[in-house]
Amino acid sequence: MNLKTFSIDLKNKRRLIPQVLTLLSIVLAISYFAFNAQVNMDNRGIAFGFGFLTQEASFDIGFSLIDYDGSNSYARAFLVGLLNTLLVSVIGIFFATLIGVTVGIGRLSSNYLVSKFSEVYVEVFRNIPLLLQLFFWYFAALRALPLPEEAINFYDISYLTVKGWYVPKFIWTNFSIFNYSIIAAIIAIIFVSKYAKKQRDEFGKHISSFYIGLALLFTLPALSFLIGGVTLNFEIPVLKQMSTTIFNFDGGVSIIPELMSLAMALSMYTATFIAENVRAGILGIGKGQKEAAASIGLTKAQILKLVVLPQALRIIIPPTTNQYLNLTKNSSLAAAIAYPDIVLVFAGTALMQTGRAIEIVSITMGTYLLISLSISTFMNWYNESVAIKEK
C-alpha cells in the first residue's frame, strides 16, 4: 500500500463521512417524527390512509364549477377546490398581465403624467401586503355596493350588487360543433402561416398571414352558426322578490364577491411586479439595436415587432412566470375571505370534519408542489427554446 492509494482513500473518506452523516440525520429525523405520529394516531384511534377520500363529504360548497353537493365524496370536494383555485389563478394571471404590461409601458412613456401615474401605482400596490389589499376589496370596497333592489345596472343585462355580479348566462345548442369550428380555424391558421413562411423564405413573396388568419378565425365559427345549427341564447338575470323585503336576482351567472375581490387583489398586486419586469425588459434592449433597425429602414411598428419585442421577451418571460407561480400560490389567501379554494375546502372544512391532519395537509401541499414544478418545468423548456443559439 503506497502513499498514493492511501491519500485517495483519505479523500474518499472525507467525501463519504459528511454524506453518510447527513443522510443518517435525515433518516433519523423522519423516523422519529413518523414514530411520534404513529403513537399519536394510535392514541386517538385513527389509522393512516387515504380511504377517507371516497367517503361522503356531507358539507356544501358555496361556489363550484362542477356539480357538487353534500352527498359527493371528499375526492370530489377536493376537485371542486382545485378547480376554484385554478379559476381564480387564470383570471388573476390574465388581468395581472393586462395591467402589468400597460403600467410597465406607461412607466417608460415620454408623457410625464402617464409615467408618474404608473410609478405611483407600482409603488403603492407593491408595498402593501396582499392580505390587506384583499381585505380592503372584500370588507370595504365591495361591501359598499348597493343591495339587489338598487343594483348598479349595465344596460339591463348585467347587475352589480353587494351579493355579487350577475352576468348573462350563455346557453348553447350544438356547442361541440362550435368548438370544432374553432379548432379547425386554429389548424387552418397554422397551415396558412407555415405556407406564408415558406413562400417568403423560398420565393421572397410576402403573404399577409395575419389578416387571412383573422378572417379564418371569424368566418369558420360564423359558418358554424349559419349551417352547423349552432345557436346561442342568453339567460339574462332578472330581479325577483323573494319575500316582502328581500330581493334577489334570478337566472344568469353570479360572480360571487369573494371571487371578484380575490381576482382584483391578486391581479393588481402581481401587476406591479410584472410591470417592473416589462420595464426592465424594454430598458434592457440597447439603444443601438433600435437605431440599427431604423437605419435599415424598418418602420416604428416593425422595429417593435421584429427587433425589440423578441429580445425583450427573452428578458421578461422568466421572471414573469415566477410571478404567475407566485400568483397561483398567493391565491391560497382565499381561505382568509372564505372563497372555497383548495385550502379552505380541503385543509379547512375537510380537515375539521375528518381530523386527518397529516394526509390532508400533505395532499394540499403536494398539489401546490405539483402545480409549481410543472409550471417551472414547462418554463425551463420554453426558456431553452427561446435562448440565443450561439454558434
Place this chain on the structure above:
Amino acid sequence: MNLITLKPNKENLNIYLALGTSLLCISFIDIFTNTFLDFNITGFLPSIVSYLSPLILGTFGLHFIRIEYSGNKTLDKINKNLNSSSTNAVLSLVVIFILIKYVPSLLNWLFFDANFLGSTKEDCNGEGACWVFVRVWFNRFMYGMYPDSEQWRINLSFLILLSSIGAIFILPQAFKKYIVLFLLFIFPIIALNLISGGIFGLKLIKTGSWGGLSLTFIVSAFALIFCFPIGVFLALGRRSDLPAIKYSSIGFIELWRGVPLITVLFMSAVMFPMFLPDGTYMDKLMRVIIAITLFEAAYMAEVVRGGLQALPRGQYDAAKSLGMGYWRMHFLVIMPQALKLVIPGIANTFLALVKDTPLIFVVGLLELAGMIGLAKTNPKWLGMATEGYVFAAIVFWIICFSMSRYSQKLEKKLSTDR
C-alpha cells in the same frame, strides 16, 4: 389659410395659442362644474357627446398649441412632456381628469370630512373617515391583548433593537462586528425573556395575548435573524459536490418554495403537533416562527446561491492555492464577496417576509390585520372595516416603502463600487 388646414405653425403662434388655451379652458370649466357644482354646461348635447365633451375639446385645444420650437419656454416644456402627439394629449387629459374627479373626494374622506376627536362611534358624523375608531383601538392595534401596564417591555426591546441597529451605522468598523454578534445571539434571548417575562420578577405574559403590530415585528425579526444562517448553509449545500448533501438541499429548498405560506402555517398549526412526542406541547407562536423561518430560509438560500454563482472561479482557485480548506475558503474569501453582491436580493427577501407576516392570522395569531378584524366585529364599532384596513395599509406601506427605497439606495451604492 393655415387656419383652414388646422395645422398649427409658428407664424400664427398667438392665434393658435389663444384658440388652444380657450378650448382647454372650456374643457376644464366643463369638468370642474361637472365635478364640484353638479352642473353640466354641455348638457344640451346628446349624452355620450356631453360625457366626452371635455376630452374632445381638450384634445383639440392641445392640438392647437402643439407648436415645435415656439420660443416660449413653458409652452415647449408642456409640449415635450405632455403633448408630444395626439395620443399623448388624450392620455394626459385622461390622467388630469381622473385626478380632478377622484383626488378631492379621496382627500375629503381622508382628512377634511373625517372625524378625529371623540371616543365612541356616535362622535363620527358618517361623512368622512372615522379615525376615532383607530384612535380608540390604537393601543390594541399596536400591542394586541398585552396588558397596558407591561407594554414598556415591548417598547424597551424595540428600543434596544433600534439603537443597536443605529449604532452599526455610527460606530467605527471595529465595533460593528460585536454589535452584529450581539444582535444575532444575545438580543433574541434578551427580547424573548423581556417580552414573555416569568423571570427576574417580571410578570409572565402568555404568547396568546401578544398581538398587534408588535407581534408582526416580533415574528419578522426572529424569522429574519434565524433564516439568514440557515439560508447560507442551504446555499452552500446546494452548491456542494457531495451528491447526498446536494440533493437533500435541493429537495428541501424546492419543497418550501413550491408551496404557499398558508399551507406551511396550516402544517405548523395542525400537522406538526402530531409529530411531537405524546404529551409534549410546543407554543403555537414558536411553531409559526419556525415555519416562517424555514420557509424564508429556502428563498434566502436561492438569493445567496445567486451570489455564489456570480463569483468568478479564480476566487476559489486563489483561496485553494493558499491552502485554505472548505470552511476557511468559504467564510473568509467567498461569502464576504458573495453576500455583498446579493445585498439587494437579501433586502427584497426581508421585505417579502414582512409583507407575509399578516398571514399568521389564519392560524389565529392576531397581529395588526387580525386585531382589526377583531375590532371591526365589535358590536359598538360595526362598519369600520374601511378605516381599519386603510390604517393598516398606510402603516405597512410606510414600513415596506422605506425598506424598498433603502434597498434601492444600497443597490445603487454597491453597483458603483464594482
